[in-house]
Amino acid sequence: MQNVALQLRAGDEVAIAMRDIAAGERLAPFATVAREPIPFGHKVALQALSAGAPLHRLGQPIGLATAAIDAGAHVHVHNLGFEVSLAEREIGTRLSNTPFLPASEVPTFDGFRRSDGRVGTRNYVAVLTSVNCSSLVARMIADHFRNPAVLADFPGVDGVVALTHKSGCSVSEGGRSMGMLRRTLGGYARHPNVAGTLLVGLGCEDNQIKALMRDEGLVEGPAMRTLVMQEVGGTRSSVAAGIRAVEEMLEQASKAVREPVPASALTVGLQCGGSDSFSGITANPALGAAVDRLVACGGTAILSETPEIYGAENLLLERAASRGAGEKLVGLLDWWEEHTRDEPQGLDNNPSPGNKAGGLTTILEKSLGAVAKGGTTNLVDVIAYAAEARGPGLIFMDSPGFDPISATGQVAGGANLICFTTGRGSCFGCKPAPSLKLATNSAMYRRMEEDMDVNCGEILDGMASVDEMGERIFRAMLATASGAPTKSELLGYGEDEFAPWHVNAWL
Known part of the structure; x- marks a missing residue:
């Protein structure tokens, strides 16, 4: 039988x-x-x-x-x-001794080496906004360059991307939400996948461009431009000025060329969405096996979504490389318990209806699969949302469990590639970072193959082991980092998913 x-x-x-x-x-x-x-x-x-x-x-x-x-x-x-996490919270009791590979054995990919030493996997010019009021102008500037004939004059450039948001006013100077917004915008402006940045503001917003530049150490120059609509003269004048500024940055960006660089230059954001009961059996542990390979090469992985490790935090705490990192993680979980106290179902509001339809019942169960994405190496650091991820190794970044917000923080922290597992069939991109989609089961993969890059359902089908699939994912990381387009890129995903996190009394 x-x-x-x-x-x-x-x-x-x-x-x-x-x-x-x-x-x-x-x-x-x-x-x-x-x-x-x-x-x-x-x-x-x-x-x-x-x-x-x-x-x-x-x-x-x-x-x-x-x-x-x-x-x-x-x-x-x-x-x-359940009512509360049932996990033990002992720190550093099961540390990993995974060795780094000798430099001669580390594989390479073809990336864009930037002047600061970081490496890009894509070559974009980004149009960012300080406030919601400048969103239309930013999109109109980027839209001008969506015509392939226009971009053809700039070979080697992946495109002009408009990354807009719904905040920038009713945000208090010095407040947590303002700090997160500015860290996010600063991280994207400095991102190695971005060859040039145009920052567009209205002029009267709380998130003043000069203050943003000051707080984030951004300096205006050939690859970092600003535009204030109220100073330039309105919408059409701002769009025309923005197009001229982007054209000049595109000329410089088109001079960048790919060159072989070690896999240690990869920083990968780990995401899961539309999870099902098989996420923790196939795609997530397979991604963890790929992460172990990446870390052994000296690379960096960012695990996030704090509410989605709740109940399985012991699996991270036991391999926290320092007591400080472990205590920071416990502190984040305590904050989230308090933050969700007035919610009708508290932290157990996650899993979503789709997760439950896929067989997941409690957040404790869902978290087991989510943590598996981080592999088996030590947890080297715990950082704030959108803070710089300084590897090598596995890093945990605080974020909500909402994928666009979480991935936005990871990219702001330096992720030049996203790996996204899904059992129900999430459709997602995160420009300027390419996003690899990993299916947990073959039935969904066949149904949504136009959106999925790797079928980890082969593990369930008995066609591959978790380790073999991990090797396949790792090779897909290197190929994608070298320029191979992902399904989400071919479909045009990635701009609408830009979503900075806000914890703000006025929104």
């Missing part, structure tokens, strides 16, 4: 349905019989459980039974819940 239920670790009280299971069907390879229909990817009890009993997945607690559960019963939101 073909196995239809997968127990992820001996001792887990539940197994995962490998296909839709009918009531009365044996849960092969187990003798237990399904008491009711079990949807694909959902959990089924392998034993009878009393109310209040803990349930485990991969040997980790994912919640408590809210009612008595019979063997063979469907385990989901109707009978599984």
Whole structure:
């Protein structure tokens, strides 16, 4: 009989349905019989459980039974819940000794080496805005260069991208939200995938361009221009002036050429969205295996989405390379517990309806898969949203669990590539950084192949191991960094997903 239920670790009280299971069907390879229909990817009890009993997945607690559960019963939101994280918070108890590769063995990719020594995987000119009021002008400037005939005069340039947002006013000077906005804009202006930046403002906003430039150490010059609409003379005059400024930066940007650089120059942002029950079995651990390879090469990976490690924080804390890093992570989790205290479901408002339809029940369960993206190497640092990620190694950046906000922070921190796992089928890009999409199951991959780059469902199908898929993802990272277009780039994703995080009483 073909196995239809997968127990992820001996001792887990539940197994995962490998296909839709009918009531009365044996849960092969187990003798237990399904008491009711079990949807694909959902959990089924392998034993009878009393109310209040803990349930485990991969040997980790994912919640408590809210009612008595019979063997063979469907385990989901109707009978599984939790109140607080059940994870231990001991720091540095299981450190990794993963060695770095000798320089002679580190693979290379073809990147753009910038004057500050950092390396770009793309070559864009960016039009940024200090405030929402300058968004239309920024888009009109970028739109002028969307005509391939116009951009043809600047070979080697990937395009002109307008990155706009909905803030910049009603933001207090010196406040947390202003600091995050300026860090984000500064990080994009300095990004190695950006050869030139035009910063467009209205003129009367709270987020004054001069203050932004001062706080972020930005200096106006050939590759860093500013434009204030109220000074230039209005919309049409501003668009014309902006086009002239971008044309001059494009001439310089087109002189950049790709050259071989070591994989240590990669900084990869790790994202998951539209997760399902298989995310923590296939794509996420496979991405973790790729991250282990990247770190061994001296590269850097950024794990984020603080609410989505809640309940699995022990898996990061036990390999925190310093007590300070571990304590900072605990502090972030404490802040998020307080921040979500007045929400109807607190931190358990995540998973989303789509996650639950895919078989995930509690945030504790979802977090197990999310943490797997970070691989097995040590956690070397914990940083604020949009702060510079200084590797090498695995770094944790504070952010919400909303993918556009989280990825925006990672790119601001220096990520020159994004790897994004999905089980339900997220469609996403994050210009100026290319985004690789990793599918967790073959059914979704086949259904949405035009959006997916790698099918990690082959692990579930028995066609590849997690480690083999990790090697494939790592090679895809290098190819993408060398200029191979991702599916999201071919479809045009990446500008609308720019979304700085705000924690602001006035918005």
